[in-house]
Amino acid sequence: MQFHKNFNLKNYNTFGIEAHCSTFVEVQSIEDVCQVLSQNTLPLFLLGGGSNVLFLNEFYDMLFLKNGIKGIEIIQDTEGGTIVEIGGGVVWHEFVLWAIENNLGGVENMSLIPGTVGAAPIQNIGAYGVELKDVFEKLDAINLQTLDIQTFTKEDCQFGYRDSVFKNELKGQFLITKVYLRLRKNSSKLNTSYGDILKVFIEKKIEQPTIRDVSNAVIAIRQSKLPDPLVIGNAGSFFKNPTIPKAQFEVLKEKHPNIIGYPNNTDGVKVAAGWLIEQCGWKGKKQGHVGVHERQALVLVNYGGGKGLEIKALAQKIQTSVLEKFGIELTPEVNFV
Ligand code: FAD
Numbered sequence: 084m085q086f087h088k089n090f091n092l093k094n095y096n097t098f099g100i101e102a103h104c105s106t107f108v109e110v111q112s113i114e115d116v117c118q119v120l121s122q123n124t125l126p127l128f129l130l131g132g133g134s135n136v137l138f139l140n141e142f143y144d145m146l147f148l149k150n151g152i153k154g155i156e157i158i159q160d161t162e163g164g165t166i167v168e169i170g171g172g173v174v175w176h177e178f179v180l181w182a183i184e185n186n187l188g189g190v191e192n193m194s195l196i197p198g199t200v201g202a203a204p205i206q207n208i209g210a211y212g213v214e215l216k217d218v219f220e221k222l223d224a225i226n227l228q229t230l231d232i233q234t235f236t237k238e239d240c241q242f243g244y245r246d247s248v249f250k251n252e253l254k255g256q257f258l259i260t261k262v263y264l265r266l267r268k269n270s271s272k273l274n275t276s277y278g279d280i281l282k283v284f285i286e287k288k289i290e291q292p293t294i295r296d297v298s299n300a301v302i303a304i305r306q307s308k309l310p311d312p313l314v315i316g317n318a319g320s321f322f323k324n325p326t327i328p329k330a331q332f333e334v335l336k337e338k339h340p341n342i343i344g345y346p347n348n349t350d351g352v353k354v355a356a357g358w359l360i361e362q363c364g365w366k367g368k369k370q371g372h373v374g375v376h377e378r379q380a381l382v383l384v385n386y387g388g389g390k391g392l393e394i395k396a397l398a399q400k401i402q403t404s405v406l407e408k409f410g411i412e413l414t415p416e417v418n419f420v
């Protein structure tokens with residue numbers, strides 16, 4: 084293990100924001116984590132791929148601990164499913180590709196989501212009709228106070244839309260070391276309900292899609308909509324899609340017939356935040372080094388040299404205009420550090 088002093092985090096956050104921390108270390112094992120934490124006196128920040136964080140400060144007198152715990156292993160293989168144990172430091176998309184290669188279904192709709200497997204439960208990642216919770220079995224995490232390893236079932240994790248217990252009561256208290264997912268051997272059971280995926284199949288005349296076809300379709304859709312962080316700094320959707328009461332949605336629909344909303348299981352309607360932001364005139368707008376992406380208004384971008392506070396200020400202006408125009412409050416999905 085190598086400890087780095089005054090470490091530049093620019094390449095460790097997908098916004099590409101220049102920030103330094105006093106100490107940085109990448110751990111490869113649970114033993115590494117225990118060794119580092121038993122000696123550490125600095126405030127701690129747990130870092131995965133840095134694809135859902137916004138660094139507001141230029142310097143953190145903190146220990147940034149990057150999860151590099153690797154390994155993918157099938158630990159149970161029955162008719163009911165295949166349970167796979169994955170190290171928290173594995174890159175999510177590399178795991179998805181491994182699952183496809185092994186003809187195991189369940190995660191193909193979540194192809195190309197950036198970041199690590201260990202961070203996936205934090206906000207219950209999701210895309211194109213599937214969320215982590217749909218394949219989740221359990222996870223192991225180290226209690227950062229006691230250094231004990233604790234197992235969390237799906238129920239313990241309290242998953243919700245872009246939410247879990249680790250963003251609430253247990254925020255900052257556990258480091259997720261291993262995640263166990265239940266995948267399907269029968270790869271014919273696909274989730275292709277999302278309109279965009281069906282469109283690709285029709286275009287490409289794919290009549291009996293495989294998990295690889297779904298993955299390829301999702302990759303193509305994502306590449307056409309979302310900016311590549313290696314080209315333009317961003318953290319995916321900056322805000323969550325807000326859920327509003329059905330009655331409020333009906334009133335808004337009278338005034339704005341094109342408003343986009345999807346009924347929830349509950350009595351609410353989930354509204355497309357990208358549409359709201361676009362209607363407020365923000366799409367493609369640039370302010371200094373930062374701006375709103377030209378193809379996806381829910382994605383804030385750093386054109387280079389932008390600071391975290393500039394992005395935060397832009398986000399606040401967007402929140403204000405959406406609140407004024409539609410009476411809807413937007414909540415950030417990105418974690419401010
Ligand atoms: P980081 O950004 O490093 O960390 C995120 C949070 O988790 C921080 O609070 C951190 O302290 C904590 N954390 C990280 N690792 C651990 C750990 N092992 N134990 C405990 N806490 C930990 N998300 C979606 O859900 N769906 C999408 O479709 C999607 N698309 C995206 C597209 C782009 C282009 C980008 C840049 C991001 C997108 N995201 C999406 C957001 C992001 O990919 C996910 O939130 C991802 O899970 C973040 O993983 P990470 O390893 O980068 O986490």
Ligand code: EPU
Pocket residue numbers: 209210211212308318319320321322323324343355356357358359361366378379380381416
């Ligand atoms: N839209 C607009 N204008 C825009 C952007 C979107 O009108 O500028 C409309 C689209 O036309 C579409 C609707 O809004 O009708 C929804 O857009 P899209 O399908 O692009 O999805 P999204 O709601 O913007 C969500 C997730 C993404 C996820 C995709 C696919 C959230 C906050 N975002 O985006 O997740 O990949 O659906 O499932 O739930 C992330 O969390 O970082 C992320 C990228």
